[in-house]
Amino acid sequence: MSALKPNVVIGGVLVGVVALAALVGMIWTPFNPLAVSFTARLAPPSELHWLGADEFGRDVLSRLMVAAATSARISLLTVVGALFAGTTVGLVAGYFQGWTDRILMALNNALLAFPGILLALGLLAIMGANEYGIILALGVAYSPSVARVVRGAVLSLRETDFVAASRIMDNSEIYTIVRHILPNCIAPLIVLATSMFGWALLAESALSFLGLGVPPPAATWGNMLAASRPFIAQAVWLGLFPGLCISLTLMGINLLGDALRDRLDPRMRGV
Amino acid sequence: MANADLLVVAGLRLALRDGKEIVKDVTFSVRPGEIVGIVGESGSGKTLAARAILSLQPPAIRRTAGTIQFDGQELTRLNARALRQLRGARIGMVFQEPMTSLDPSMTIGRQLEEGLVLHTKLSGPQRRTRILEMLARVALADPEAALGAFPHHFSGGMRQRIMLASAMLLRPALLIADEPTTALDAVVQRDVLELMVDLTREYGTAILIISHDLSMVARYTDRVLVMRHGEIVEDNTTAELIRAPREPYTRNLLSAMPHRGPTRPKPSGPPLVEVNNLIVDYKGSAGLFLNRPGKRALQGVGLRVGPGEVVALVGGSGSGKTTLGRAIAGLLDPTKGEILFEGQTIARGTEGWRRYRPQCQMVFQDPFLSLDPRMTVHSLVREALRAARNLTSVAKNVRVRETLREVGLAEDLATRYPHELSGGQRQRVAIARAIARRPAFLIADEPVSALDVTVRAQILDLFADLQARHGFSCLFISHDLGAVEQIADRVVVMRDGEVVEEGDRDQVFDSPCHPYTRQLLMAVPRLEAFVT
Numbered sequence: 001m002s003a004l005k006p007n008v009v010i011g012g013v014l015v016g017v018v019a020l021a022a023l024v025g026m027i028w029t030p031f032n033p034l035a036v037s038f039t040a041r042l043a044p045p046s047e048l049h050w051l052g053a054d055e056f057g058r059d060v061l062s063r064l065m066v067a068a069a070t071s072a073r074i075s076l077l078t079v080v081g082a083l084f085a086g087t088t089v090g091l092v093a094g095y096f097q098g099w100t101d102r103i104l105m106a107l108n109n110a111l112l113a114f115p116g117i118l119l120a121l122g123l124l125a126i127m128g129a130n131e132y133g134i135i136l137a138l139g140v141a142y143s144p145s146v147a148r149v150v151r152g153a154v155l156s157l158r159e160t161d162f163v164a165a166s167r168i169m170d171n172s173e174i175y176t177i178v179r180h181i182l183p184n185c186i187a188p189l190i191v192l193a194t195s196m197f198g199w200a201l202l203a204e205s206a207l208s209f210l211g212l213g214v215p216p217p218a219a220t221w222g223n224m225l226a227a228s229r230p231f232i233a234q235a236v237w238l239g240l241f242p243g244l245c246i247s248l249t250l251m252g253i254n255l256l257g258d259a260l261r262d263r264l265d266p267r268m269r270g271v
Numbered sequence: 272m273a274n275a276d277l278l279v280v281a282g283l284r285l286a287l288r289d290g291k292e293i294v295k296d297v298t299f300s301v302r303p304g305e306i307v308g309i310v311g312e313s314g315s316g317k318t319l320a321a322r323a324i325l326s327l328q329p330p331a332i333r334r335t336a337g338t339i340q341f342d343g344q345e346l347t348r349l350n351a352r353a354l355r356q357l358r359g360a361r362i363g364m365v366f367q368e369p370m371t372s373l374d375p376s377m378t379i380g381r382q383l384e385e386g387l388v389l390h391t392k393l394s395g396p397q398r399r400t401r402i403l404e405m406l407a408r409v410a411l412a413d414p415e416a417a418l419g420a421f422p423h424h425f426s427g428g429m430r431q432r433i434m435l436a437s438a439m440l441l442r443p444a445l446l447i448a449d450e451p452t453t454a455l456d457a458v459v460q461r462d463v464l465e466l467m468v469d470l471t472r473e474y475g476t477a478i479l480i481i482s483h484d485l486s487m488v489a490r491y492t493d494r495v496l497v498m499r500h501g502e503i504v505e506d507n508t509t510a511e512l513i514r515a516p517r518e519p520y521t522r523n524l525l526s527a528m529p530h531r532g533p534t535r536p537k538p539s540g541p542p543l544v545e546v547n548n549l550i551v552d553y554k555g556s557a558g559l560f561l562n563r564p565g566k567r568a569l570q571g572v573g574l575r576v577g578p579g580e581v582v583a584l585v586g587g588s589g590s591g592k593t594t595l596g597r598a599i600a601g602l603l604d605p606t607k608g609e610i611l612f613e614g615q616t617i618a619r620g621t622e623g624w625r626r627y628r629p630q631c632q633m634v635f636q637d638p639f640l641s642l643d644p645r646m647t648v649h650s651l652v653r654e655a656l657r658a659a660r661n662l663t664s665v666a667k668n669v670r671v672r673e674t675l676r677e678v679g680l681a682e683d684l685a686t687r688y689p690h691e692l693s694g695g696q697r698q699r700v701a702i703a704r705a706i707a708r709r710p711a712f713l714i715a716d717e718p719v720s721a722l723d724v725t726v727r728a729q730i731l732d733l734f735a736d737l738q739a740r741h742g743f744s745c746l747f748i749s750h751d752l753g754a755v756e757q758i759a760d761r762v763v764v765m766r767d768g769e770v771v772e773e774g775d776r777d778q779v780f781d782s783p784c785h786p787y788t789r790q791l792l793m794a795v796p797r798l799e800a801f802v803t
Contacts, residue, residue, distance in 0.1 A: 161641035164602050165704070170628045170658040179654075183645045 008259045014252025018245070022072050025065030033062040034217055042235045052237040054227065060241055063219040068245070070220050074135055075200040079193050081139035086146025087182075087189070093147065094154025095177055105151070108144045116141035117203055124212045131214050134207060138200050149192055153185040194257035198250050205246050221246050276300040276340075277477050278324070278445055283337030285319055285328060285501075293332060294320050295501045301445065306468065306478045308488035308509070310524070311498035312723040313694075317481050320498070321447050324479075325358050342444060360390040363438030363476075365431070365467075367450040372434060373422040379406075380418030383437045390441055401440065409436045409466060427588075428459035432466065439470050446471055448480045452487070456587040456750055461794040464491055483724060485524055486753075486795075489513055497521050527728035529753035532735065534777055535760055538577030541614065543744045544599065544712055546574040549608035551594055568594040570768045571608070574746075576712070581738060581745045583759035583776070585752060585791065591768040596716050596748045600633050612712070629658065632705040636717035638697035642689040648675070648700050649685040655707040670707060677740075678703040678733060695726035699733070706737060713738075716748045731757055752795045756780055764788045 030050070037057035045052045051060040093104040111119065116138070123137035157163060158181065166176045207213040208222025216223060221242040228238035278301040285294035294316040301307050311317040322328045324339055324346065339346040341362065349357070358364075366372040374382055380402065387398045399418075406414035409432040422430055431451065438446055448467065452460035468491055471478050482488050488495055488509075495512050497505040497520065505518045516522045551569040569591045576582045584592045598605050601617065601624070609616055612630065615623030632655070635641035642651055649671055656667045675685060678699040689697055698718065705713055718734070719727040735758055738745060749755050755762060755776075762779040764772040764787065772785040783789045 161635040161637065162643045164597075164600075165633065165635065165641050165701075166643075166654075167602060168600055168628075168631070168633045169655050169704075169708075171654070175657075180643050184643070 005259065007255045011252045011255030011259065014248050015256060018068055018249050018252070019072070021065045022068035025062075025069050029059070029062035029065050031059035031062045033058060033066045033219055035059075042231065042238075044235070045237055051241050052235065054224075054235075054238055055231055060224075060237065063224060064221070064241060064245055067219040067221050067224060067242070070131070070214060070218065071201055071204055071222075074131060074138075074204050074214075074220075075197050077135045078138040078142065078200040078204075079196050081135060082142035082146050082196060083189065083193055085139065086143035087150050087185075089143070090147040090150025091154055091177055091182065091185075094151040095158055095173070095181065101151075104147075108147050111140070112144040112148070114141075116199070117206060120203060120207060121210075121212065124207065129207075129212045129215055134204055134213060138203055141203075142196055142199065146189070146192060146196075149188055150185055153188060154181055157181050157184055191257060191261045194253060194260055198253040198257070201253070202246065202250060275302060277303045277305075277342060278479075279338075279340040280320075280324065281338045281340075283320060283323060283339065284335045285316070285323055285332050286335045287332055292335075293501050294323070297337070297498075297501075297503055299496050299503060299506060301477050301479055303444065304472070304475045304477055305494065306471070306480065306492045308492035308495045309479065309481045309498055310483065310485050310488050310495055312483060312725065314500075315498040316501035317498045318449055321449060321479060321481050324447065325362055325364070326354055327358075327364075356390070359386050359438075359443070360441050361443050361445070363441065363443035363446045365434050365438050365446065365448040365451045368454050373430060375422050378419050378421060379433055383418075383433075383440060386437060386441050402436075405436045405440050406433075408470065409433070411436075426459075427455050428463060431455060431463050435463070435467055435470065439474065439476070442474045443476055446476050446478045448478060450482055451480065453482070453484070457752070457794040458587055458790055460487070485724065486528060497524065524724060527725045529728070529731065529751075529757040531776075531780070532757045532759075534775075537760075537775075538580045540578055542575040543578045543580075543613060544574075544576040544746075545611040545614075546572060546595075546599060547609050547611070548573060549595070549598060549610065550606045551591075551598055551603065552606045568768055569598070569605075572765075572768070572770055574599075574763060574770070576744045576746055578711075578744055579742045580760050581747055581758055582761045582763060583755040584746060584748045584763050584765060585750065585755055586765035587750065587791070589767070590765040592748050592765050593716055594768075595765070596633075596714050596746060599746065600631060600714050601628070629708055630711040632708065632710040632713050634698075634701050634705045634713065634715040634718045637721045638694070638701040639689065639721075641701055642697060642704075644689055647686050647688055648680070648692070651689075651700055652704050652707050655704045659708055674703045674707045677706075677737065693726075694722055695729060698722060698726075698730055702730075702733065702737070706741060706743070709741065709743075711743055713743050713745045714748070715745060717750070718747075719754050720749065720751055727754070734758060752780075752791065764791065 035058060037053070039057065041053065041057045042055055043049050043053040043057070049059050049061070051064065053059055054063070089104055089108065093101040119141040120137040123140060124133055127133040127136065163176060163180055166180050204213060204220065205222030205225065208220045209226040211226065213222050214220045216227070224242040225239055228235070228242070231238055280300070281298045283294060283297040284292060286292045297320050299307070309317045309321060319328050319332065323334055324341070334347065337347070341357070346354070346357070383402045384398055387393055387401065393401065402418065403414045406417055411417050411429065411432060425433065451467065452463050455463060464487070467478070480488060480492060489512070492509050495507060495509050496503050497518070499520055505512065505516065505521045507517065512521060513525070516525060549569050549572045550567065553566045553568055572591070572595055574582070574595070584595065586592045594603070597603050599610055601619070604619070611617070612623060612627040615626070617624045617627040646654070652671045652674060653667060656662060656670060659667070662670065672682065675682070680696060680699050680703065684692065684696065689700070692700065715734070719730050722730060731754055747755065747759055759776045762774060762776050763770055764779070764785065766787050772779060772783065772788045779788060780792065783792055
């Protein structure tokens with residue numbers, strides 16, 4: 001890959017801006033995101049409040065920046081959790097096969113049969129809405145697809161000669177799995193992980209919008225969008241900016257994910 | 272006599288977009304009805320040169336110079352439409368793997384009819400008669416039934432016959448056969464080639480046959496072109512090329528042909544590895560509606576390998592030789608029967624198994640598949656010593672370096688990854704890994720089949736050398752009788768999961784008892800036959 005493709009540049013810039021905003025938001029924001037001000041109530045974008053202020057006079061830009069960090073943290077932890085749980089299940093099921101495989105995959109398929117968001121809704125209803133509840137619920141919802149991908153890769157990898165060679169070298173099964181099988185599953189997993197990051201972001205926004213997400217007054221893009229609904233006619237910026245944040249970030253992640261897939265798939269190389 | 276030539280390729284050059292030349296100034300001609308072979312190792316440009324005749328080279332490769340005259344017509348100036356009319360009708364092609372060149376979702380009848388519809392004005396019934404005639408001619412058992420069957424219903428040899436039928440249906444003046452039988456085993460290979468030669472002689476078709484196998488090409492061709500690095504190094508009549516090759520490279524290729532190794536004294540003492548009445552069943556797959564029946568891959572096989580002895584296991588594809596090798600390696604569990612190492616059973620979990628495991632190592636056919644792509648050469652070989660508790664970490668590193676030197680790999684290769692090595696170097700790494708722990712018994716499953724001719728000769732020499740030095744016993748599994756003749760002390764011939772013949776190498780090669788062994792030996796083209 002000699003020159004960067006425009007898609008990669010656009011995706012990189014979008015994700016980069018969000019990441020930067022989130023990082024900066026952790027130490028500094030133009031206003032205290034929780035500070036209420038009656039004078040600024042529903043203020044339109046101006047020199048003082050670049051992206052306007054909400055119904056309590058809180059600065060939208062500051063809230064978006066803090067929300068970016070919250071959303072990124074939730075998505076990241078969700079993806080890591082799902083990867084960890086799914087990979088373990090997939091490796092065990094794929095490598096040991098037989099009854100282990102059948103039982104694990106039966107449970108997995110049962111989970112897969114629910115739409116992810118529905119499963120998360122159910123779990124949140126039981127556990128109550130908070131940040132860790134969301135992470136757990138979404139993690140459980142997403143790990144079955146990871147398990148499937150890993151199991152598929154393991155099924156073909158375990159028949160390869162280099163795994164047979166490892167067995168002949170008197171290596172234990174755990175060592176063979178960790179040293180030879182796992183590293184060779186990484187490529188499809190990275191691709192899956194990027195798209196999952198996008199799903200998690202969207203699902204978290206959707207859950208927050210439904211009121212099952214991070215409870216107010218903490219800001220997430222989803223609950224900001226939800227809170228803007230009654231004021232959509234008077235203050236369009238309240239809904240517009242969080243919405244833009246969600247869609248542009250998703251677009252950026254998807255563009256990067258596509259580029260990553262092209263790069264990791266040898267068949268796509270050099271075309 | 273240039274006018275009498277059917278095909279004249281002159282000064283052909285092919286290059287990648289970045290200007291790298293892959294075929295350099297290739298000039299040759301084919302007379303009507305003549306059989307010409309192009310021989311070369313992988314990367315010599317032989318396939319590209321042949322494909323360029325019909326502009327069938329991959330799109331990334333362009334023709335930069337040269338003329339191609341076919342039957343007085345300049346092909347390089349033809350447009351796509353005119354080329355299409357030529358392809359199939361006047362110049363037929365047969366490719367290496369018939370499973371991928373036949374459309375899996377179309378019946379044989381429809382595929383064969385396609386060409387006739389495009390290039391002839393025959394009516395439906397006429398087409399059908401012609402197809403049936405041709406299928407009968409290529410010795411398909413039931414041509415009528417074959418019309419409605421799909422490619423996967425046929426074996427590799429049968430599919431290649433069908434490909435041949437489809438190419439010859441249009442009675443082309445030239446047939447380009449690109450490694451037509453490389454994917455087939457020796458006996459089938461011979462049948463298909465004889466058929467191809469007979470059939471083309473009947474129609475006066477010339478053949479341009481491309482292969483890496485000099486002895487196979489020598490058997491059927493009138494003239495041979497030897498290619499290397501995109502150039503033709505020698506263009507000679509077959510008889511002349513074998514008897515008195517002009518170029519050093521050709522001599523090199525010829526001397527790389529396997530030759531019989533020295534006869535060694537028989538090993539004394541009890542057998543190191545003993546297999547008694549071994550049965551291996553493959554479980555059938557549970558389908559959605561029907562359960563596919565299982566298959567008995569080995570039906571009561573016995574085998575003995577003496578200390579320091581090299582026993583070759585030969586047979587066609589599906590004979591069970593690989594299954595037997597994997598069972599002895601402990602990679603699959605036999606259904607019945609016993610495998611003994613130094614008189615002790617090696618059933619999993621027994622004391623015998625724990626003793627056997629480090630003593631038995633394996634070299635696989637394709638080193639690209641048997642080496643973990645994400646490990647360096649050093650760590651690959653070092654891994655073989657991981658479970659050796661009697662060696663310190665320093666001693667292990669010393670052993671790795673020593674072993675790499677032994678298999679002829681330079682020290683600076685130790686930090687490379689498998690994909691940065693050549694095929695021969697990769698197989699050397701695989702061998703280094705297998706011998707690093709100084710095993711008493713080595714199983715080599717087709718260790719030289721994926722390699723080029725000259726590389727194969729080097730690896731076989733290395734193998735013999737290491738075996739003599741370390742004195743390990745070896746089970747050498749191969750369909751390549753040339754390699755077997757060079758390296759084995761004893762030969763075991765398998766067919767359909769059974770041992771049909773077993774004996775000392777000289778005895779099996781010189782006076783085979785079983786008809787199948789004779790058939791196998793006859794099917795192997797030998798250069799000696801042409802020289803004398």
